[in-house]
Each structure stands twice: as C-alpha cells, then as structure tokens.
Amino acid sequence: MNMQATLAWPFFGPRHQTLLRQADTWLASMPAGPAPQGRPQMDAQCRRLVAGMGEAGLLAYAVPDPREPGAGIDARAICLLRDRLAQHGALFDFAFAMQGLGTAAIALDGTAAQRARYLTPAREGRHVAAFALSEAQAGSDVGALSCVARRDGDAYVLDGEKTWISNGGIADQYVVFAREPESAGTKGISAFIVDAGTPGLHISERIDVVSPHPLATLTFSACRVGGGQLLGEPGQGFKLAMRTLDIFRTSVGAAALGFSRRALHEATGHALARKMFGKTLADFQLTQAKLSQMAIQTDASALLVYRAAWARDAGLGSSRDAAMAKLAATEHAQQVVDAALQMHGGLGVRTGHIMEQLYRDVRALRIYEGATEVQHLIIGRDLLRDARERSAPAASLSISQSPNRAAINQEQP
Numbered sequence: 001m002n003m004q005a006t007l008a009w010p011f012f013g014p015r016h017q018t019l020l021r022q023a024d025t026w027l028a029s030m031p032a033g034p035a036p037q038g039r040p041q042m043d044a045q046c047r048r049l050v051a052g053m054g055e056a057g058l059l060a061y062a063v064p065d066p067r068e069p070g071a072g073i074d075a076r077a078i079c080l081l082r083d084r085l086a087q088h089g090a091l092f093d094f095a096f097a098m099q100g101l102g103t104a105a106i107a108l109d110g111t112a113a114q115r116a117r118y119l120t121p122a123r124e125g126r127h128v129a130a131f132a133l134s135e136a137q138a139g140s141d142v143g144a145l146s147c148v149a150r151r152d153g154d155a156y157v158l159d160g161e162k163t164w165i166s167n168g169g170i171a172d173q174y175v176v177f178a179r180e181p182e183s184a185g186t187k188g189i190s191a192f193i194v195d196a197g198t199p200g201l202h203i204s205e206r207i208d209v210v211s212p213h214p215l216a217t218l219t220f221s222a223c224r225v226g227g228g229q230l231l232g233e234p235g236q237g238f239k240l241a242m243r244t245l246d247i248f249r250t251s252v253g254a255a256a257l258g259f260s261r262r263a264l265h266e267a268t269g270h271a272l273a274r275k276m277f278g279k280t281l282a283d284f285q286l287t288q289a290k291l292s293q294m295a296i297q298t299d300a301s302a303l304l305v306y307r308a309a310w311a312r313d314a315g316l317g318s319s320r321d322a323a324m325a326k327l328a329a330t331e332h333a334q335q336v337v338d339a340a341l342q343m344h345g346g347l348g349v350r351t352g353h354i355m356e357q358l359y360r361d362v363r364a365l366r367i368y369e370g371a372t373e374v375q376h377l378i379i380g381r382d383l384l385r386d387a388r389e390r391s392a393p394a395a396s397l398s399i400s401q402s403p404n405r406a407a408i409n410q411e412q413p
Contacts, residue, residue: 003020003080003083003084003261006302006306007020007080009306011076011306011307011309011310012076012080012306015077016076016077016080019061019077019080019081020080020084022056022057022058023058023080023081023084023085024084025056026052026053026056026058027084027085027088027092030052030088030092032088032089039206039208042091042212042213042214043169043170043214045091046091046094046095046128046167046170046213046214047128047170049091049092049095049096050095050099050125050128051125051126052125053095053096053099053125054123054124054125054126055125058081058096059096059099059122059123059124059125060123061074061077061078061081062078062081062096062097062099062100062103063099063100063103063107063119063122063123063129064107064119064123065119065123066107066112066115066116066119066120066123067116072313073100073104073107073247074313075247075250075251075308075309075310075312075313075317076306076309076310076313078097078100078247078248078251078254078309079250079251079253079254079305079306079309080254081096082096082097082251082252082254082255082258083254083255083257083258083261083305084258085255085258086254086255086256086257086258086259086262087258087259087261087262087265090211090213090259090357090361091212091213093255093258094166094213097248097251097252097255098128098129098130098131098166098167099122099125099128099129100247100248100251101129101131101166101244101248102122102128102129102130102131102167102171102173102174102175103118103119103122103123103129103175104131104244104247104248105131105175105191105231105232105240105241105243105244106118106119106175106193106231107119108232108240108243108244109191109231109232109233109236109240110193110231110232111228113228114193114228114231118173118193121172122173127172127173128167128170128171128172128173129167129171129172129173129174129175130165130166130167130168130171130173130174130175131165131166131174131175131244132162132165132168132174132175132176132177132194132218133145133162133177133241134162134163134164134165135147135160135161135162135163136161136163139164139371140370140371140373140374142177142186142189142238142241142242143184143185143186143238145177145178145179145189146160146161146179147159147160147161147162147176147177147178147179147220148160148178148179148180148181149178149179149180149190149192150180150181151180152224154226154227155224155225155226155227156178156190156192156224156225156227156229156230157222157223157224158176158178158192158194158200158220158223158224158225159220159221159222159223160178160219160220161204161217161218161219161220162176162217162218162220163205163207163216163217163218164207164215164217164368165215165216165217165218166213166214166215167214168203168206168207168214168215168216168217168218169203169206169214169215169216170214171196172195172196173193173194173195173196174193174194174195174196174201174218175191175192175193175194175231176191176192176193176194176218176220177189177190177191177192177237177238177241178190178192178220178237179237180234180235183235186238187235187238188235189235189236189237189238189241190230190231190232190234190235190236190237191230191231191232191236191237191240191241192225192229192230192231193225193229193231194223194225194229198223198224198225199223199224200220200221200222200223200224201218201219201220201223202218202219202220202221203216203217203218203219204216204217204218204219205217209364210360210363210364211360211361211363211364242319245369245370246312246317246319246322247312248369249322249323249325249326249369249370250305250308250309250312250321250322250325250326251309252326252329252330252365252368252369253301253304253305253308253325253326253327253328253329253330254305254309254329255365256301256329256330256332256333256362256365257298257301257302257305257329257333259333259336259337259358259361259362259365260294260297260298260301260329260332260333260336260337261298262354262358263294263333263336263337263339263340263341263355263358264291264294264295264298264336264340266340266344266354266355266358267291267294267339267340267343267344268282268291270340270343270344271287271291271343281343287343290339290343293339294335294336294339294340297332297335297336298332298336300328300332301325301328301329301332301333304324304325304328304329305325305329307321307325308321308322308324308325309325318382319378319382320378320379320382320383323370323375323378323379323382324375324379326369326370326375327372327375327376327379330362330365330366330372331366331372333362333365334362334363334365334366337355337358337359337362338359340355340358341355341356341358341359
C-alpha cells in the first residue's frame with residue numbers, strides 16, 4: 001500500500017509528501033479494525049477520531065482556516081487523506097470526510113462571523129459537522145426538496161425532514177438546505193447553519209447500515225433560526241450544494257481507491273501464503289491474471305481521481321471530471337474488493353475478517369453523493385453540450401486558436 005509512487009506523479013507538490021508523512025505518523029498510533037459494536041460505542045469512536053484528527057492537524061486539510069477567507073480547499077490533499085485513511089479503516093475516512101463536507105459550504109459562502117464561529121471548532125476537532133441535503137424523495141433529484149424555510153421577520157422557520165444524514169445524532173452543527181414556500185425545482189433553495197440544540201430540531205430516527213457509521217433522520221418542526229444563520233444569498237442554495245458536492249464527489253473516488261489498495265494488498269499477501277495443490281495460490285496463472293486486472297483498475301482509478309483533484313485545484317475542474325473519477329473509482333473498487341474476497345474463499349466471508357469488512361464498506365460509495373447512474377447522466381450531458389457548442393459556427397475554433405493547456409500544466413501553489 002506504498003503511496004510514494006503516486007506522489008511522484010506531476011499532480012503533487014512537496015506539501016503533499018509532508019501531508020502523507022503526517023497522516024502515517026498519526027495512524028501508526030491508531031489501532032485498525034472494524035467499527036465498534038453498538039451505537040453508543042460507534043458514536044463515541046467517531047467523536048474520538050474527529051478530536052484526534054484535529055489535534056494531529058489533519059482536519060486543517062478538510063476545513064479551511066477561517067482567518068484566511070481567500071484560502072482555498074486543497075482537493076488533492078483531501079483526496080490523499082481519504083485514500084490513506086480508507087486503507088486504515090472506513091470509520092477513519094468517514095470521520096475526516098464528514099468534517100470537510102459539513103463545513104465546505106460555510107468556507108465557500110460564509111460570512112467572516114460564520115467562518116469564525118463554525119470553522120474554528122470543526123477544524124480543531126471540537127465540533128462535529130454535518131451536511132443535511134437529502135430527503136426521502138430528494139436524493140439524486142435535489143430539486144424535489146420539500147423541507148420549507150419560511151421568512152418570519154428577521155428570522156426563518158424550518159419545517160420538514162432530512163434523512164440519510166451522516167453524523168446525524170452526533171453533530172454539533174448542520175448545514176441544512178430548504179426551500180421558500182411555493183418555490184419549485186432548484187429555484188428558491190437556501191442554505192442555513194443550524195446548531196444541534198436549536199429548538200424544533202429533532203433526531204427522529206437513527207439509521208443502521210451495512211457499514212456502520214452515525215446516520216440519522218432529522219425532523220424540523222417550527223425550527224426557528226436567526227437571519228444570521230442564512231448561508232450565502234437567499235435562493236442560491238442549490239448552486240452552493242453543487243459546488244460543495246463537486247469538491248467532495250472526487251474524494252469519494254479517493255476513498256474507493258483506498259479500499260481498492262487495501263483489497264489488492266490483502267489479495268497479494270494471501271496469494272503468496274495460501275498453499276494449494278503443492279504450490280501457492282500465486283503460482284497459478286489464473287491468480288496472476290486476476291491480480292493484474294485488479295492492479296490495472298486500481299491505477300486507472302488513481303489517475304482519474306488525482307487528475308480531477310488537480311484540475312479542480314488549478315481552476316480547470318468540471319463536474320464531468322468529478323463524475324468520471326467518482327464513477328470509475330467506486331465501480332472499480334467494488335470489483336477489486338469482490339475479486340479479493342473470492343480469492344480468500346470462505347475466509348473472506350467470515351464475520352470480522354478484513355475482506356468481509358471491506359465488502360460491506362465499499363458498497364455504499366456507488367450510491368451516495370450521486371449514484372453511478374447519475375454520474376453517467378452528468379458525463380453524457382456534458383459531452384453532448386460540448387459537441388453542440390463545437391458544431392455551432394460561431395463557437396468554432398481553429399487548432400491555433402485553442403487554449404494552450406500546456407502553459408498551465410504546472411504544480412499549483
């Protein structure tokens with residue numbers, strides 16, 4: 001699982017080498033293993049991981065410094081950390097990623113006061129953050145949101161429900177998306193920062209899934225928040241949500257890449273050690289061919305993920321880049337993990353074994369932050385839009401007029 005070869009690619013700079021050493025130093029003191037059994041133990045573990053990452057300085061890469069409003073989010077750093085943390089354990093990756101997802105909208109559109117109040121404790125690991133967008137009938141279709149935010153003087157009153165909210169039940173702060181009454185589609189959606197103790201906000205259900213992590217349904221019943229809790233401009237919440245997801249969609253691919261790396265590592269080790277018919281499993285050409293396929297899928301995923309992250313940091317990124325990285329890496333990871341489990345035979349499905357754990361951990365990545373089918377739509381529509389623009393006479397460019405991408409193919413500060 002040596003990532004030094006990846007860091008030698010031109011996508012990265014010296015600071016990323018330092019980051020990986022920092023992560024490895026912290027992980028060396030943290031035992032790996034399955035998520036704790038029982039919801040209270042799992043909740044407590046997540047809080048400990050957030051606090052530990054804050055103390056180790058790792059959350060500084062997920063949550064920008066509130067004192068530096070011009071400081072951007074380093075997508076490559078986020079992806080490197082998710083890649084590395086996922087190799088160690090799914091809950092490690094989850095705890096880190098949710099701090100970033102739960103605060104990115106504040107970093108992007110928050111006022112100076114909002115950034116100081118909410119980014120600082122999240123960055124230091126003292127507060128747990130959450131991103132509340134999904135609803136029962138509004139997952140991939142964000143325009144179907146039904147949670148309402150009604151203006152009442154200088155405040156807003158929220159009514160409705162959010163579900164599948166990661167860190168739901170343990171978060172100290174939520175970024176919540178709701179729409180103006182009578183608005184439709186993606187228009188009229190605004191974002192709000194809601195503190196966990198706000199009257200009218202209730203945790204109505206805790207949700208159990210195959211890869212355990214804190215997950216809940218939130219109910220808002222006459223939940224009153226001050227006008228100072230509005231995030232960005234009224235009615236611009238959909239754009240803010242999409243900007244946030246475009247950053248972290250690529251990093252979902254990085255987490256999947258980490259699971260692929262771990263599965264390939266476990267498969268090669270097992271193949272070399274497993275005795276069969278007077279040989280080792282690794283001696284069989286069928287095994288070698290399967291390992292080759294797994295390695296190709298893993299490296300292809302890495303190239304797409306880190307290309308997308310670099311493009312985003314360089315100001316060249318697009319939703320298509322993020323969608324391709326997320327789609328390919330998560331689909332490949334499912335196949336690599338499945339192949340590695342198959343190679344382990346019955347041992348791979350034994351409860352508590354690393355392969356059984358990886359098999360459960362990898363599955364949800366093909367669904368959340370845009371299912372595979374949605375990523376296909378994003379990619380296909382973007383390709384068709386480019387084709388239409390190229391075919392329009394006024395938009396045609398000669399080769400000599402095309403932008404010189406080589407001039408910007410440099411390491412970004």
